[in-house]
Amino acid sequence: GQQVMQIPQYQHVQEGEDFTTYCNSSTTLSNIQWYKQRPGGHPVFLIQLVKSGEVKKQKRLTFQFGEAKKNSSLHITATQTTDVGTYFCAGQLNNAGNMLTFGGGTRLMVKP
Amino acid sequence: DTAVSQTPKYLVTQMGNDKSIKCEQNLGHDTMYWYKQDSKKFLKIMFSYNNKELIINETVPNRFSPKSPDKAHLNLHINSLELGDSAVYFCASSQDRGLAGSWSTDTQYFGPGTRLTVL
Numbered sequence: 174g175q176q177v178m179q180i181p182q183y184q185h186v187q188e189g190e191d192f193t194t195y196c197n198s199s200t201t202l203s204n205i206q207w208y209k210q211r212p213g214g215h216p217v218f219l220i221q222l223v224k225s226g227e228v229k230k231q232k233r234l235t236f237q238f239g240e241a242k243k244n245s246s247l248h249i250t251a252t253q254t255t256d257v258g259t260y261f262c263a264g265q266l267n268n269a270g271n272m273l274t275f276g277g278g279t280r281l282m283v284k285p
Numbered sequence: 286d287t288a289v290s291q292t293p294k295y296l297v298t299q300m301g302n303d304k305s306i307k308c309e310q311n312l313g314h315d316t317m318y319w320y321k322q323d324s325k326k327f328l329k330i331m332f333s334y335n336n337k338e339l340i341i342n343e344t345v346p347n348r349f350s351p352k353s354p355d356k357a358h359l360n361l362h363i364n365s366l367e368l369g370d371s372a373v374y375f376c377a378s379s380q381d382r383g384l385a386g387s388w389s390t391d392t393q394y395f396g397p398g399t400r401l402t403v404l
Contacts, residue, residue: 192393206333206392206393207394210326214397215375215395215398216328216375216377216395217395218392218393218394221391221392261328271331272340272342273330273331273393274330275320275327275328275329277327278326278327278328
């Protein structure tokens with residue numbers, strides 16, 4: 174079964190509201206990456222987290238990696254219509270060579 | 286210049302046919318991948334390949350086979366196409382770092398995708 178779970182599947186927000194997507198793995202991850210896929214587009218890399226408890230920020234986006242390296246979150250402050258898309262977490266499992274296991278994605282829709 | 290390119294962008298074909306999708310990367314990366322994204326947007330790794338190792342996701346039917354003529358190309362060949370093969374297929378590449386016998390994967394760069402429709 175799927176080893177990296179992501180919630181929620183969908184999220185509708187009003188422009189200006191905050192948004193958070195959560196990622197959970199059944200096993201410890203070597204690292205976790207986040208990607209954004211715009212409608213009709215391809216996944217684009219956002220960030221990679223490697224250390225336990227790591228927090229990284231990119232403008233309005235805040236990424237966290239859990240202490241146990243099994244969960245992660247992406248938080249967007251004050252969403253804009255340009256934030257629309259599907260956000261994927263992708264974890265590298267310790268026994269999976271160099272392959273990433275993607276979460277199911279969270280589709281964000283922003284109402285102007 | 287496009288870093289990772291795929292052809293064709295769209296592919297419509299009949300059940301039972303054999304087809305190939307081509308992928309090229311000009312980033313000088315060591316490793317290339319194929320992913321399948323279904324209608325629910327689930328993104329599943331199919332293959333990971335570098336000049337040393339092919340890793341196959343065990344759930345991938347053996348009708349699917351990657352073929353790499355050189356380091357910059359990884360084509361996907363599909364035999365006896367089935368209705369359930371309809372999906373968007375993404376190629377990707379990354380520069381991987383081997384660390385004491387294990388691999389650490391770097392940023393993956395995705396191609397634009399090929400939408401395959403099997404009728």
